[in-house]
Amino acid sequence: MISYNKVILIGNLTKDPEIRYTPSGTPVASFRLAVNRRYKQGEEFKEEVCYIDIVVFGKQAESCGQYLNKGSGVIVEGRLQERRWEGEDGQKRSKHEVVAQTVRFLPRRQESAVGGQVMADKSASGGEPSLSPSVPAGVPEEESALGGLENDVPF
Template identity: 70%
Template sequence: MASLNKVMLLGNLTRDPELRYAPNGTPIANFGMAINRRYRQGEEWREEVCYIDIVTFGRQAETVGEYLSKGNLAMIEGRLQWRSWETEDGQKRSKHEVVANNVQFMPRMQGDGGGMGAPGGGRADSASAPPSRNTYAPPRDTMPPPEMPMPEDDDIPF
């Protein structure tokens, strides 16, 4: 049976990364992310937030610890992992977390009063307004040329 464990997330850090080192010297960074989902329910716009714990290792963990902080926007690629442990008082605990293979630092968005780049990922406008739609038109020099007529057999040199 085939399986796939791949996670891609884009969201804001909910806390500063905590950098520590394993007994063998491997750097480990832990941080939380908030991923917002905006949807329409009837005539109202709603927003739900999913909080995810992220862990990363090695040089990437050191880089995350140095350059990211609470409120920064980041894109995470990794895998979902189930972790369980026992507390000092004997309670069993467990949780899902994302082990990040790639952390992409994202620029802060400017212009619409905050947007996703604002700390906490909030919007400055009211909850009843629809989300802004960014439109993209490719530069003119990258657009395909207009349709050209097909040459006749007599026009082909071979």
């Protein structure tokens, strides 16, 4: 049977990320993302909010803890996971969360579109993620190689 588990979300943090460390010292960031869905019902527009728990590991977790706070906009790419545990009362519990593989920081409203930061995915060789400038929406990636000159007037 073929299966595919990929989640892409755009939203805002509901509070500052929490940073903790595994027994082996790996940083883990967790935060809740609010994702809005706007739809039309009859003649009026309505909006509903979905809250999703996100977990980030490694260098990306450290960057999330350092640069993100309540209200920060992010694009999260990852996989859906069910976590199971036994509560203090002995009851079995579970919840779904997204384990992020890539977290892209969206620019704040007062920042320029070029000034945002992107947390790049780990390379195929298993290297650490790198921090690089984000590409403004609508600008093909090929143009971003111009090193920020894409906004210069050509005359």
